[in-house]
Each structure stands twice: as C-alpha cells, then as structure tokens.
Amino acid sequence: DGGITQSPKYLFRKEGQNVTLSCEQNLNHDAMYWYRQDPGQGLRLIYYSQIVNDFQKGDIAEGYSVSREKKESFPLTVTSAQKNPTAFYLCASSIAVAKNIQYFGAGTRLSVL
Amino acid sequence: GDSVTQMEGPVTLSEEAFLTINCTYTATGYPSLFWYVQYPGEGLQLLLKATKADDKGSNKGFEATYRKETTSFHLEKGSVQVSDSAVYFCALSGDTGNQFYFGTGTSLTVIP
Numbered sequence: 462d463g464g465i466t467q468s469p470k471y472l473f474r475k476e477g478q479n480v481t482l483s484c485e486q487n488l489n490h491d492a493m494y495w496y497r498q499d500p501g502q503g504l505r506l507i508y509y510s511q512i513v514n515d516f517q518k519g520d521i522a523e524g525y526s527v528s529r530e531k532k533e534s535f536p537l538t539v540t541s542a543q544k545n546p547t548a549f550y551l552c553a554s555s556i557a558v559a560k561n562i563q564y565f566g567a568g569t570r571l572s573v574l
Numbered sequence: 575g576d577s578v579t580q581m582e583g584p585v586t587l588s589e590e591a592f593l594t595i596n597c598t599y600t601a602t603g604y605p606s607l608f609w610y611v612q613y614p615g616e617g618l619q620l621l622l623k624a625t626k627a628d629d630k631g632s633n634k635g636f637e638a639t640y641r642k643e644t645t646s647f648h649l650e651k652g653s654v655q656v657s658d659s660a661v662y663f664c665a666l667s668g669d670t671g672n673q674f675y676f677g678t679g680t681s682l683t684v685i686p
Contacts, residue, residue, distance in 0.1 A: 467617075494674070503663065503678035504618075519673070551617055553674075561667060562608065563674055565617035 467566035482537045484552035493535035494553040576601045580664045580677030595649040597664035607647040608665040
C-alpha cells in the first residue's frame, strides 16, 4: 500500500539532545512537509521541500533542521536549540506544492524527559 | 497573504443532529479548498475537496460547497454519528503560492 510512514510513534528527548524524526513516502511525491501541532491548536509549518536537495523554512523553523537527499525521505531533526519541543509532529507529502492534496503520516509524539 | 478562518469549537451535538462548521478564506487567484479530519492520536485524513468555484465536495455524508462570492467553504452533515467525533480542519492551497494554509481546527463531539 502506498502511504507515508513516520517513526517512531513516540519519542523522548533528554535535555541538550538532538533527536531525529523519520518520514518516508512511497507515493512518488515531489513535495514533502513537516508540521508541528500543539494541544488544541492547528498546524504550524516547520519546513517544506519541493524537490530533492532543496528545502525552505516555514513559519517556525528555528531549532529544527531537515535534509532531502532522497525523494522518499524527509527527516526532521529537533535540535537542542529548540527549547520547547514537546508536541505532535506531522509529516505530509503532495505531488507538487500548488493546489494539490497533502497526504499525512500518523504522526510522532515528542516529549522531553 | 492567503489565510483560512475557521469556526472555533468545541462543538457538542447529539446523535442525528445537523452539523455546520464555518470556514472562510482569503486568497489571491483561484485556490483549492479542503476539509481534513483528525481522529485522536492520528494524522490528518482528507475528507473532501473542491478545486473551483461552485464545486461541491462530498464524502461519508459530509458536504461543502466552494462559494467564491462569499469566500466560504462551510462543512455540513445532515445527521451526525458518534463515530464523527474528531477535529475538523479547513485548508487552502493557492494556485501561485507554495504553502498549504490550515484553519485552527474545530473539535466535534457527538453524544449518543
């Protein structure tokens, strides 16, 4: 089945630690996205990528980094510079950026120990 | 810039009641409009979409009509069920922009 796989489902970060969230898609989509969702709130865009080896900052990129070395993969690193990382992180992909449906993974819940 | 304004919740309805969740948008050009649903602890699932004015998206008894004159895309369902309890997001994708814009979400609880 085609889809988007996020792992792990739950992740814990220690103080000062970097952690990486995985996002893989087998939909052959060019565009991929990372969103952050806080309790009772909407989605905020962290980073997006329109094509391999290219990515752009979203509204809340500080304290996060991404890479797009392969079309299928768009990992997100939450760095120690992100002081409030506890949230639900959602990865999405679409055929292209404009006017296209975004398909979402099941999410990763990150908590701080 | 482009944006979506969505009715705030939470909304609580009895089973078989009529549902309306309001959504209005601001955009240049001719965006596509979407409704997504999120069940607890899960990602977002596309519920329905409309790509041009006067289009009606429908799925699982839910409907929304793309109204350019009122810049609206309100979600409706004639008879809600307990299983419809979820958070609903209105979203916009512009034809020239490079982002999706989401509303803040409306939490719906349906009680038996």
